[in-house]
Structures are given as C-alpha cells and as structure tokens.
Amino acid sequence: MRIATWNVNSLNARSERVDEWLDYAGPDVLLLQETKMSDEQFPYDHYAGKGYESVHCGEGRWNGVAVLSRVGLEDPYSGFADGGNVDPEARIISATCGGVRVSSVYVPNGRAVDDDHYLYKLSWLARLRAHLEACCDADELVLIGGDYNICPDDRDVWDPGNPQPRTHVTSEERSALEKLEQWGLVDVFRHFYQDEGLYSWWDYRDGAFHKKMGLRIDLLMATQALVQRATFCLVDRTARKGTKPSDHAPVFVDIED
DNA sequence: ATGGTCGTCCAACGA
Numbered sequence: 049m050r051i052a053t054w055n056v057n058s059l060n061a062r063s064e065r066v067d068e069w070l071d072y073a074g075p076d077v078l079l080l081q082e083t084k085m086s087d088e089q090f091p092y093d094h095y096a097g098k099g100y101e102s103v104h105c106g107e108g109r110w111n112g113v114a115v116l117s118r119v120g121l122e123d124p125y126s127g128f129a130d131g132g133n134v135d136p137e138a139r140i141i142s143a144t145c146g147g148v149r150v151s152s153v154y155v156p157n158g159r160a161v162d163d164d165h166y167l168y169k170l171s172w173l174a175r176l177r178a179h180l181e182a183c184c185d186a187d188e189l190v191l192i193g194g195d196y197n198i199c200p201d202d203r204d205v206w207d208p209g210n211p212q213p214r215t216h217v218t219s220e221e222r223s224a225l226e227k228l229e230q231w232g233l234v235d236v237f238r239h240f241y242q243d244e245g246l247y248s249w250w251d252y253r254d255g256a257f258h259k260k261m262g263l264r265i266d267l268l269m270a271t272q273a274l275v276q277r278a279t280f281c282l283v284d285r286t287a288r289k290g291t292k293p294s295d296h297a298p299v300f301v302d303i304e305d
Numbered sequence: 306a307t308g309g310t311c312g313t314c315c316a317a318c319g320a
Binding site for chain 1: 308310313320
C-alpha cells in the first residue's frame with residue numbers, strides 16, 4: 049500500500065497535476081493540504097471516477113485538507129477529537145484506510161516568531177498531541193502526514209546557519225515535533241535516509257528549486273508498528289517541475305501487507 | 306539596494 053502526502057497550494061489550480069500524479073504514482077491513499085476550497089466545491093465525483101473515495105474539510109479561500117483512498121475509507125473525522133473548542137481553521141481530517149488510521153494535517157505556518165500566528169502554531173501542535181492521546185494507541189497502525197511547517201533538524205534546511213529569527217526551525221517548534229515522537233510517531237523519511245539537503249518545499253521566488261534552496265517540512269509521521277512494514281519512501285521532486293507546479297513535492301511511503 | 310512568485314481574486318495578504 050502506498051500512502052502519500054501533498055500540499056497542493058489550491059486544488060483548483062493543481063487539479064491537472066494531481067490527476068497526472070494519481071495516474072503515474074498510483075498512491076492508494078493521498079493526503080492533501082491547502083485545497084483552498086469549501087466542501088461544496090470539492091470534486092468528490094471526479095475522484096470517485098478515478099477509483100478514490102474522498103473526504104474533505106475546507107473553509108473556502110484558505111487551508112483545507114482531504115483524504116483520498118482506493119483501499120476503503122471509514123470513520124472520517126474533521127478537526128481535533130480532544131474535547132476542546134472547534135478550531136476555526138480547516139487543518140486536520142482523519143479516516144481509516146486499508147487498516148491504517150491516517151490524518152492529513154496542515155500545521156499553521158506561524159508567519160514570524162513575534163506574530164500571534166506563531167503562538168497559534170504552537171498551541172495547534174500541542175492540540176495535535178492531545179488529539180493523538182485522545183483517539184489513537186501508539187501500538188496501532190497510525191500515520192499523521194502533512195505540511196508540518198517545521199524542519200525537524202538542520203539537515204532539513206538549505207541555510208541552517210542563518211542567524212535571523214525565523215519560524216520552522218525554532219527549538220519550540222522542534223520540541224513540539226519531538227513530543228509527537230515521544231508519543232510514538234517516527235519520521236518515516238528519516239528511517240530511510242540520513243542525508244542533508246533532501247527537501248520537500250521550495251519557494252517559487254528566485255529559482256529556489258534549481259538552486260537547491262529548500263526545506264523539508266512535509267512529513268509522514270507513523271507509529272513504529274507501521275514503520276516496521278515500510279519498504280520504500282521518496283520525495284517525488286519530479287512533481288515540483290514542469291507546468292504550474294505546487295511549491296511542495298509529494299512524499300510517499302510504501303507499506304507491505 | 307531591493308525584491309524577485311504564486312494563490313486567493315482585483316487589493317492586498319498569505320505562504
């Protein structure tokens with residue numbers, strides 16, 4: 049079973065690239081972020097025609113997450129199941145697909161370390177941990193994939209020595225990610241590769257992709273039970289090339305039965 | 306020295 053995550057930066061703008069990718073990469077489960085549409089606009093029927101069931105949690109212009117699956121899709125759940133207030137932004141949706149409890153997450157960007165949005169990011173990550181504790185067991189098959197907007201360590205940053213205060217690399221953000229690891233999640237990509245310079249996002253500006261100026265912020269975080277069955281993992285950089293690409297590349301993992 | 310690109314939709318703002 050192939051499980052993928054992809055921040056598409058508007059599904060309307062990316063529909064042809066997503067169709068193309070479904071055809072050549074053949075994911076069994078695809079976790080989408082930044083669909084930037086309402087639930088009414090989401091093309092459920094289009095993906096059904098391609099063999100995928102789908103669920104979507106959107107709000108319109110911003111955010112929006114979805115799960116596509118051709119191996120079954122049960123018990124969909126939008127938002128956090130931690131008993132707290134409803135998150136005003138559409139950033140997490142979960143479902144059980146082929147026996148794996150998956151979530152598609154779009155962690156807040158944070159904007160700047162002195163911005164209120166950065167505090168929202170940290171509180172959102174704390175709620176994600178609480179959500180896991182409320183509805184999952186660490187010995188089950190669980191995968192939380194998405195745009196975490198965090199570089200786990202300096203290997204995941206094109207300019208790690210940059211002294212400017214900035215989001216994505218602070219000890220607070222990395223600590224929040226480590227708390228998910230303490231619960232039982234593993235960074236699947238790092239299970240396969242230890243190299244620096246392997247990114248999943250590149251700014252549209254200044255030819256960043258061709259200059260290898262990127263960040264690895266799109267993560268597949270899975271329980272050890274799932275990682276033990278993982279056979280292959282890749283960032284598909286091909287999807288960042290060509291006509292009208294997203295600024296993110298998809299990341300996928302293959303799981304043996 | 307500054308800003309450099311996309312997306313949302315036509316004015317900025319978010320990333």
